[in-house]
Amino acid sequence: MVPPTHLDTLLRPESIRTLFQPIYDIAGDPSVFAFEGLSRGPAGSNFESPDIFFSYARHKRAEHLLDRICIGLVLERSRDLPREARISVNVHASTLTAGGGTFAPFLAAELHRAGVEPSRLIVEVVEHALAWNPHDYAASVDELRAIGVDVALDDIGVGLSNYRMMIDTRPSYLKIDRYLVAGCAFDSRRSVILESIYELAEKLAATVIAEGIETEADLARLRTIGIRFVQGFLFSPPQPAAAFTRHELESLRATS
Amino acid sequence: MERALSRSLLIVDDELPLLMAMKDYFTHFAYDVDCATELEEAVALIEHRRYGLLICDLRLNGTSDREGLNIVSMMRQSSRSARIVLLTAHNSPDLAHEASQLGVHLLVNKPIPLPHLRELIESLTD
Numbered sequence: 001m002v003p004p005t006h007l008d009t010l011l012r013p014e015s016i017r018t019l020f021q022p023i024y025d026i027a028g029d030p031s032v033f034a035f036e037g038l039s040r041g042p043a044g045s046n047f048e049s050p051d052i053f054f055s056y057a058r059h060k061r062a063e064h065l066l067d068r069i070c071i072g073l074v075l076e077r078s079r080d081l082p083r084e085a086r087i088s089v090n091v092h093a094s095t096l097t098a099g100g101g102t103f104a105p106f107l108a109a110e111l112h113r114a115g116v117e118p119s120r121l122i123v124e125v126v127e128h129a130l131a132w133n134p135h136d137y138a139a140s141v142d143e144l145r146a147i148g149v150d151v152a153l154d155d156i157g158v159g160l161s162n163y164r165m166m167i168d169t170r171p172s173y174l175k176i177d178r179y180l181v182a183g184c185a186f187d188s189r190r191s192v193i194l195e196s197i198y199e200l201a202e203k204l205a206a207t208v209i210a211e212g213i214e215t216e217a218d219l220a221r222l223r224t225i226g227i228r229f230v231q232g233f234l235f236s237p238p239q240p241a242a243a244f245t246r247h248e249l250e251s252l253r254a255t256s
Numbered sequence: 257m258e259r260a261l262s263r264s265l266l267i268v269d270d271e272l273p274l275l276m277a278m279k280d281y282f283t284h285f286a287y288d289v290d291c292a293t294e295l296e297e298a299v300a301l302i303e304h305r306r307y308g309l310l311i312c313d314l315r316l317n318g319t320s321d322r323e324g325l326n327i328v329s330m331m332r333q334s335s336r337s338a339r340i341v342l343l344t345a346h347n348s349p350d351l352a353h354e355a356s357q358l359g360v361h362l363l364v365n366k367p368i369p370l371p372h373l374r375e376l377i378e379s380l381t382d
Binding site for chain 2 (some may be wrong): 006046049052055056059060212
C-alpha cells in the first residue's frame, strides 16, 4: 500500500516499473523474437499487481492515461535492448478509441522520441471491459497499421478476446492466454483448443504466440502443434531491461 | 468457509495510522491482511482477490460520505459468504437498516479497542 492520493503518485514515471519478458522463436534453436514491455506499480504496494494497478486506474477513469504513460515508458526504457528484437506494448481497446483518433499520432510521436522504428513494434490489444466504441475501434486499429506497427490480439481464449475482436482487429498475431497453455501437455481439452486456434490463425493469416509456458512438457506439446512463438517462465521471467546483459542476451539467442 | 479464506482480510480506512495499526494487529493474530485507503483501490482488490472478511469504514475521503456502503455492496456481489464489518462514527437506525439490507454482519461504532473488535470478528467466524 502507498499513502493516500494514490493516483497522482502512481502516474509519475518514477512510480511505474517497466519489466520486459522475452518472446522466443523456437522454429530452430530458440532465439529472442521480441521483448514484451510490462508495467507494474510500486513494489510492495497493492499496485505491484498489474491487474489491480489497471483496475484501479479504470475505476479512477484514468486507464487510458495510464496506458499511454506506460507505453511511453516501455519505449523509452527499451533503449538498452538489442535492436534486432522487436518490442511489444499492451493497450486496452478502449484506449485506442478514447482519444478521438489521437492514439496513433501519439504512438508515432512516442516511437520517434524513443528512436524506435515503427516496424519493430507490436501493439497487443486487450480489453477487460465492455466500454469501448466498436464502431471506431476497427478504424483505430487501421490507423495503427498505417503508422507501420503490427497489431496483436492478446488473451485469446479468455475474456473479451473473442471472434468478434478477431474480425474487428484483423491481427497479425494471436496471443493465446496462459489459461489454455499451462498444463496443455496432459489436458486433451486444452490441447484440442490450442490446435483449433492454431488452425484458425493459419486461415486468418495470423501468427500464434503462446504465453505462460512453464514446463518442458507443455513446450513439447506446443512444438507438436506447430506453434513457433512462445513466452513464459520456462525461458525467462519479466525483468528490467538492465537485467538483460549483453552476455545473457547472446547466450539466450544461442541456447535457452 | 475454508480456514485460509476465512483469515483473508481486507481493511479499508482512510485514516492511515489507524489502518496501519489494524493491519499490524490482525497480522499478528494470523490474518492475511490487505489494506486500502480509497474506494477504487478497495474495489480493484475485491475484483481480483478473494476475501473471507471485510472491515470497512463508512466514510472515506471521496466524493460521497457513504463510500463504505459501495464497498460493502461490491464485496457482497463478489462473495456471498464473506463476513462484513462496517465501522462508523455516524451510526443511526437508518444506517443500521441499510447496512443490514446490504449484508453487513456488524455495524461497529468508532472508536473501538482492537481486542474488542477482534473478539466481535471471531465470534462471527467461529
